[in-house]
Amino acid sequence: MSRLFAAAFAALALLVAAPAAAMTIEKIVSPSGITAWLVREHSVPLIALNYAFHGGSAQDEPDKAGTANLAADLLDEGAGDLDGKTFHERLENHAIELRFQVARDYFHGSLRTLNEHRDEAFDLLHLALSAPRFDADAVERVRGQMLSVLRRDSSNPNSIASRRWWETAFPDHPYGRESRGTLDSVPRIAATDLRDYVHRVFARNELTVSIVGDIDAQAAGALIDRAFAGLPAKSDLKPVADASLRGLGRRIVIDLDVPQAVVTFGGPGLARHDPDFMAGYVVNHILGGGTFSSRLYREVREKRGLAYGVSDSLVWFRRAAVVLGGTATRADRTADALVIVERETKRMAADGPTAEELAAAKAFLKGAYALSLDSSAKIAAQLTQIQLDNLGIDYIQRRGAMIDAVRIEDAKRVAKRLYGGGMLVTVAGRPKGLTSSE
Amino acid sequence: MTSKPRLLSVAAAVLTAALAVSSLAAEPPGPQVADFTLANGLELVVIPDHRVPVVTHMIWYKVGAADETPGKSGLAHFLEHLMFKGTAKNPSGRFSQAVAAVGAHENAFTANDYTAYYQRIPASQLKSMMDFEADRMTGLQLTDQVVLPEREVILEEQNQRVGNNPRARLSEQIDAALFLNHPYGKPTIGWRHEMEQLSRDDAVGFYRRFYAPNNAVVVVAGDVDPAQALKFAEDTYGKVPRHANILPRNRPQEPPPVAVRSLTLADPRVEQPVMQRDYLVPSFHTGKPGQSEALEVLAHIVGGGTSSRLYRALVVDQRVAVSAQAWYDSAAFDLSKFGVFAAPRPGVALPQLEAATDAVLAEIVANGVTAEELDRSKSRLIADAVYAQDNQVSMARWYGTALTTGGTVNDVRSWPERIRAVTLDSVHDAARQWLDKRRSVTGYLVKDTSVQAERKS
Numbered sequence: 048m049s050r051l052f053a054a055a056f057a058a059l060a061l062l063v064a065a066p067a068a069a070m071t072i073e074k075i076v077s078p079s080g081i082t083a084w085l086v087r088e089h090s091v092p093l094i095a096l097n098y099a100f101h102g103g104s105a106q107d108e109p110d111k112a113g114t115a116n117l118a119a120d121l122l123d124e125g126a127g128d129l130d131g132k133t134f135h136e137r138l139e140n141h142a143i144e145l146r147f148q149v150a151r152d153y154f155h156g157s158l159r160t161l162n163e164h165r166d167e168a169f170d171l172l173h174l175a176l177s178a179p180r181f182d183a184d185a186v187e188r189v190r191g192q193m194l195s196v197l198r199r200d201s202s203n204p205n206s207i208a209s210r211r212w213w214e215t216a217f218p219d220h221p222y223g224r225e226s227r228g229t230l231d232s233v234p235r236i237a238a239t240d241l242r243d244y245v246h247r248v249f250a251r252n253e254l255t256v257s258i259v260g261d262i263d264a265q266a267a268g269a270l271i272d273r274a275f276a277g278l279p280a281k282s283d284l285k286p287v288a289d290a291s292l293r294g295l296g297r298r299i300v301i302d303l304d305v306p307q308a309v310v311t312f313g314g315p316g317l318a319r320h321d322p323d324f325m326a327g328y329v330v331n332h333i334l335g336g337g338t339f340s341s342r343l344y345r346e347v348r349e350k351r352g353l354a355y356g357v358s359d360s361l362v363w364f365r366r367a368a369v370v371l372g373g374t375a376t377r378a379d380r381t382a383d384a385l386v387i388v389e390r391e392t393k394r395m396a397a398d399g400p401t402a403e404e405l406a407a408a409k410a411f412l413k414g415a416y417a418l419s420l421d422s423s424a425k426i427a428a429q430l431t432q433i434q435l436d437n438l439g440i441d442y443i444q445r446r447g448a449m450i451d452a453v454r455i456e457d458a459k460r461v462a463k464r465l466y467g468g469g470m471l472v473t474v475a476g477r478p479k480g481l482t483s484s485e
Numbered sequence: 486m487t488s489k490p491r492l493l494s495v496a497a498a499v500l501t502a503a504l505a506v507s508s509l510a511a512e513p514p515g516p517q518v519a520d521f522t523l524a525n526g527l528e529l530v531v532i533p534d535h536r537v538p539v540v541t542h543m544i545w546y547k548v549g550a551a552d553e554t555p556g557k558s559g560l561a562h563f564l565e566h567l568m569f570k571g572t573a574k575n576p577s578g579r580f581s582q583a584v585a586a587v588g589a590h591e592n593a594f595t596a597n598d599y600t601a602y603y604q605r606i607p608a609s610q611l612k613s614m615m616d617f618e619a620d621r622m623t624g625l626q627l628t629d630q631v632v633l634p635e636r637e638v639i640l641e642e643q644n645q646r647v648g649n650n651p652r653a654r655l656s657e658q659i660d661a662a663l664f665l666n667h668p669y670g671k672p673t674i675g676w677r678h679e680m681e682q683l684s685r686d687d688a689v690g691f692y693r694r695f696y697a698p699n700n701a702v703v704v705v706a707g708d709v710d711p712a713q714a715l716k717f718a719e720d721t722y723g724k725v726p727r728h729a730n731i732l733p734r735n736r737p738q739e740p741p742p743v744a745v746r747s748l749t750l751a752d753p754r755v756e757q758p759v760m761q762r763d764y765l766v767p768s769f770h771t772g773k774p775g776q777s778e779a780l781e782v783l784a785h786i787v788g789g790g791t792s793s794r795l796y797r798a799l800v801v802d803q804r805v806a807v808s809a810q811a812w813y814d815s816a817a818f819d820l821s822k823f824g825v826f827a828a829p830r831p832g833v834a835l836p837q838l839e840a841a842t843d844a845v846l847a848e849i850v851a852n853g854v855t856a857e858e859l860d861r862s863k864s865r866l867i868a869d870a871v872y873a874q875d876n877q878v879s880m881a882r883w884y885g886t887a888l889t890t891g892g893t894v895n896d897v898r899s900w901p902e903r904i905r906a907v908t909l910d911s912v913h914d915a916a917r918q919w920l921d922k923r924r925s926v927t928g929y930l931v932k933d934t935s936v937q938a939e940r941k942s
Contacts, residue, residue, distance in 0.1 A: 070537070090536055091874045132801070135791045139861050142868030161868055188800065191830055195757050195807040202754040204649055304753060307644035339569070339581040339591070352637025355645050375645050407586060414588015418605050421539045421707075422876045 070420070072430065072440055077268035079276035083256035084430045084440065085267050088423050094165050094260030094270075096158040096172075097427035099435055102248035103153045104226035105287045105366075111236050113228020115154065115248070117186075117193060118241040119147035124185035126174040131185050134171070143168040145175060149226045152287075152365045153435065154248055158274075159424060162261050169273040176249050177277050181238045190233060197230050204309035204475035207301050208373070212311040212473040215294040222290050222367055250282035251275060257430035259423040290367040291315070294471040298484045301475045308381040308476025309373070312388060314468055316361050316368035317461075319436045326453045326461040327370075328361055332408045333400045334391065334466070335359035335372055340407070342395070346387050347374060353384040370465055381478030389470070396466035399459030413447045516874065518884070519711035520894040523719060525727040526699025530894060531714045532706040532880045540707035541877045542614045543603040544622075545885040547702070548695035550673040551597040551736055551819070557687055559675020562595040563639055564688045568602065569593075570631045572624035577631065580617045589614075597669055598734075598818045599889035605878070608708040615703075615721035622696055622725050625689075632685040640681065643674045651752040651930055652759065659763050659928040662746050666737045667819055697728030702888045706877040734818055739765065746926040751933035757807075759828045760835050760842070762927040766813070766919045768821035770891030775906070777815045779915040780823060782907045784813035785862040786854050787846070788825060792861065794854075795827065798845045805833045805841050816890045823919060835929045846920050853913030867901045 073085045107114045123138065123145055124131040138145060141164035148155045156176075160168035200206035210225055217223030228236075254275060258267050292315045317327040335343035337358040347357045359372025376384040400408070420426050420443075433442050474481060519531040550561045571577030584591045589606040604614045647653045657672050664670030674680075703722065705714050742765055769777040788795040788811025799806035809827040825846070829838045873879045887897045 088536065090534075091871070093871060093875060095875070132792070132797070136861070139790060139792050139865055142865045142872075144872075159872065161871055188804070192807045195828060195830075198756040202756050306648040307641065309649070338585050340578070340585050348638055350634065352634035353641070355638055355642035375641065375649070377641060377644060407582070411585045411588045414586075414607055415590065416588070417537055417539050417607065418588070418590055421537050421605075424875060 070426070072443075073264060074440055075264045075268055077271040077276070079251075079272045081251060081254065081256060081271050081275055083258055083267065083271050084434065085257075085262075085264055086259040086423075086426055086430070087262065088259055088426075089261050091423060092162045092261055093423065094158075094160050094162060094168075094258065094262055095423040095427040096169075096256070096258050096270075096274075097424075097431045098156050098254060098256045098275075099431055100154040100248050100250070100255075100282070101152065101253035102282060102284050103150045104224070105151045105221035106244060106248065106285055107221065107224070107228070108240070109221075109224070110232060111228075111240055112224045112232040113193065113226070114236050114240050115149045115244050116226045116228065117190065117233065117236055118179070118181075118244045119149045119154065120189045120193065121181055121185060121241065122147050122175040122179045124189060125180040125182050126171075127178040127180075129174065130180075131182070134174075137167070137171060141167055143171060145172060147175075151222055151226065155431070157424065157428070165262075165270060166273070169270045172274040173277060176245075176274070179241075179245060181241050183238065186238055186241070190236070193227065193233050194230060197227060197233065200227075201230065202303070204303055204305050204307070204375075205373075207303060207475040208309045208311040208473045211299055211301055211475075212313065212371075212471060215297065215299060215473065216292045216313075216369065216471055217290050217367065218293060220290040220367075221287060222364060246279070247283040250279045252281045253284075254278075255431055255434045257427045257434065259427045259430075287366050292367065292369060292471070296469045296471075296485070298472040298474070298481070300478060300481055300483045301473065302477060303475045305476050306377065307375050308378050308474050308478040309375045310381065310385060310388075310472065310474050311371070311373045312470050312472045313359065313369050313371035314466070314470045316363060316370040317465070318368045319363045321368075323457070323461045323464065324361075325449050326457040327465050329405065329408050329412060329450065329453050330395070330400060330458050330462045330465065331359065331361055331370060332412060333404045334395050336408070338411065342391050343372070343388060346391055347384055351383070351387070353380050353387070357384075357388070378477050379479045381474065381476065382481050385472065385474075385481070392466045392470065395462050397463070399455070399462040402455050405453070405455055405458055409450050409453065412450050416443070416446060516880070517711075518894060518898065519715075521711075521715050521718075523698065523723050525723060525725060526697075527718070527722050527725075528702045528888065529715060529718045529722075530702065530704045530884050530888065531709060531711040532704070532877070532884065533709065533711065534706060534874075534877050534880070535708050538608040538708045539605065539877070540608045540611050540705060540709050541603060541605050541881045542611060542618075543601055543704045543881050543885055544618050545599050545601040545702045545704065545889045546696060547599060547700050547734070547889045549596050549598045549600055550671060550675075551668040552695065552734065553668065553671070553691070555668075556679060557683065557691075558671045559639065559643075559673075559680040560683055560687055560691050561600055562674055563636065563680070563683050564691050565593050565595045565600050565602075566635050566639060567627055567632060567688050568621055568625060570625070570627060570635070572620050572626055574620050574624060575617060580621070583613065583617065595673055597673060598816075599886070601885055601889075603881070611705065611709060611714065612717040612721065615717050618703075619721040619725055622698065622701070622722070625692060627685050627689060629685055632688065636680070636683060639674070640677065643677060643680065646674060647672070651750070651755050654752065655750050655759070655761060655928050655930045658748055658750055659761060659926045662748055662926045663763050663765060663822070665739060665742075667739050668736055669817070669819065695731070697731060698722055698725045699727045700731045702885060704881045704885045704888075706881040736819060739820055742924045745922045747928070748926065749929040749931060751931050751935075753933045755930055755932040757828055758835055758932065759826065759930045760838050760927065761930075762825045762842075762925050764823040764919055764921075764925040765820055766823045766924070768817035768819065768890065769815040769887075769896070770818055771820055775903070775911055776915065778903045778907050779911040780813045780919065781815055781866065781904065782859065782862050783849075783854075783912050783915045784811045784823060785866060786858045786912070787811040787849065789862070789865070794845050794849065795825070795842065799827055799838070799841055803841055805830060805838055809842070816886045816892075818890045835931070839927065846916075849913075849916045850920055853909055853916065856909060859907070859909055859912060863904055863907060866904050870901050
């Protein structure tokens with residue numbers, strides 16, 4: 048039994064009927080002119096807000112990598128008249144959750160509140176975004192926490208393999224740098240850098256908002272204005288250049304004394320608006336999409352017991368796209384596992400999937416989407432992603448047909464395009480018999 | 486595999502087996518949870534959530550790592566992996582293919598007291614999933630051909646979770662030192678030297694001993710009508726015969742703890758030292774009424790979030806730590822743990838950090854907590870109950886965990902009321918009674934410099 052929610056603004060409302068999801072997305076405009084997508088959900092007395100500003104860690108100065116991330120971590124450490132202690136107590140007294148996260152292209156935020164405390168929640172969000180204090184003691188405390196995480200990462204094989212992969216794939220480009228920055232760059236960040244980031248990025252013109260909860264369009268518009276109307280009208284972003292992936296065919300082994308070697312592998316991916324995207328998405332699911340039936344899972348784990356996990360996925364940004372995977376295996380079998388991964392990848396490039404695999408993958412991908420829409424917080428996050436990717440308010444409705452439209456010849460062609468060019472591989476550990484190669 | 490499931494809670498009214506809605510007008514709105522027991526002893530809990538046509542179907546067996554025979558550590562978890570290897574009726578892969586064919590998600594996890602398997606599926610697939618689960622409850626077929634590669638997989642999982650992770654190694658050592666007699670001292674994933682010897686016969690023996698309808702709880706959360714779910718369960722699980730000899734869970738119990746214990750684990754990869762201390766405390770199941778709830782509130786006030794005592798004192802005011810927290814897990818069939826964790830700032834020695842931590846705890850033991858702290862913690866914990874309602878997996882896990890660690894549906898349902906009833910005195914009593922260092926093990930994780938010096942890089 049599914050339930051449809053009444054839409055007050057019928058002209059703007061759109062009934063979404065994915066194979067297993069039914070909900071109404073309304074496009075609303077707040078009194079101050081901010082557009083948002085709203086889903087009304089009356090059965091749980093809470094509100095979930097998800098939003099994003101264009102301008103993530105790619106905005107960091109190269110020698111100050113980690114600026115956006117440090118700013119995000121400091122937004123709830125004091126704002127306006129409230130010092131950090133008071134701000135946190137106000138949040139906790141009402142069980143309000145504010146989360147901030149920085150990706151390469153975007154600053155992402157979410158808010159969750161019980162309906163009865165929603166005004167307080169959106170007021171606190173407004174303060175955090177418009178008047179963060181960046182008090183010296185808070186900056187030093189949070190910087191110390193960030194450095195602690197980076198120190199820990201410096202001997203963690205997963206972080207080491209991943210960092211080296213990105214640095215090698217995108218040298219001299221912001222995408223090659225981790226959002227968290229480095230042990231060298233984080234100490235260089237000054238409070239003025241943090242203020243500069245916030246002032247340049249937190250603006251109304253490149254703001255994306257999604258709201259799900261027990262609320263009507265008018266009240267939602269008022270809340271959105273409470274949080275965002277006071278922000279500057281226009282952002283001031285530095286342009287980010289297109290980036291193409293380097294290092295294909297290279298294997299880099301980073302020596303580390305751990306019992307299990309960690310492998311990161313990947314190559315060029317597909318832009319979200321590439322006409323081949325959906326075909327690539329289906330093909331990659333078949334190769335290594337993370338279910339118990341993918342080719343990599345079967346060959347590496349199920350048949351040979353070489354690893355606990357192995358998978359790969361499509362990752363896309365505004366200026367680049369990659370297909371990225373990973374696994375972890377004991378040192379004396381790492382070479383075997385890599386041979387299998389490379390063999391399966393080449394086999395997929397050469398022959399593509401079978402018709403049966405294609406049909407099974409389509410069924411999976413269509414059905415699985417509903418699982419990403421089964422809570423208010425998840426729906427809000429998904430709506431933000433759909434808006435950022437510019438897929439249209441009817442995307443959830445159209446998605447099934449887009450998947451069905453992938454033909455076997457498309458799948459074969461795109462498999463060659465995705466996996467035919469070789470891979471960049473990084474390994475952290477002491478894999479027996481494996482060395483770096485150009 | 487999970488090590489520390491956090492119990493979220495919810496205000497829930499309960500439907501009895503007769504499907505009569507209980508009329509508890511004072512209860513906040515929440516799902517109408519139904520609870521049934523089939524003739525063969527299988528318990529079924531249904532948590533309706535009709536927002537989207539998706540269902541989470543979980544089967545929880547009341548068997549975990551603490552039920553393993555000595556010398557066979559890791560066996561409960563190994564069997565969890567092997568449960569995906571097929572039956573006579575559904576040979577290897579067919580279940581997973583059926584799951585994938587409808588876009589469902591499946592997995593499983595093992596802890597000290599339970600082993601659980603789940604699928605997140607379109608609502609229309611519920612009966613089919615029950616059919617598969619009922620079949621593998623007693624129909625599993627294992628050969629060395631599938632068992633031996635899977636043993637390599639769990640060894641790699643051990644490497645990934647523990648071998649490659651110094652903090653997990655520290656926790657493992659603390660558990661081993663904290664539990665002098667109870668099997669909770671063994672790692673759920675197992676000790677490697679024992680995992681390497683686990684056999685097909687070990688797995689089959691364990692399976693035959695513990696997997697049965699009268700040792701299981703099925704939890705269904707999502708877009709389903711309780712009467713319909715009951716009908717499906719009777720048509721599938723209901724056909725599996727009751728096990729004649731499921732023994733009570735009488736594990737070796739702990740003697741009274743009398744010695745303050747401490748240990749140091751040195752690992753060359755440690756770039757951020759930490760201190761962790763675990764106290765032996767009652768769980769919900771072993772505690773007297775109110776004890777577990779008071780510990781829950783105490784843990785939040787001591788170290789839950791940035792307004793907590795430990796965080797304010799160690800991280801903000803004294804600046805000796807970069808992080809500090811405390812936790813308590815009420816869900817254990819036998820004794821549970823109250824944990825404290827802190828990571829020092831550069832230049833701060835672990836004994837100095839430990840002394841600062843001890844001072845915070847001593848202050849609470851001496852003077853208790855404030856009314857403001859009590860109110861803040863209680864409203865936060867009770868709000869978690871509402872937030873949990875937003876996620877059917879959280880709801881299913883919460884009920885499943887409670888019902889396999891000695892709790893009942895009514896215990897879960899009354900959780901917000903029980904938290905609301907916690908007083909300043911009961912929190913103070915909990916601190917005095919349980920934060921006694923003789924009940925604890927303190928572990929230091931430090932960098933091992935000797936290995937570094939020997940190595941040529």
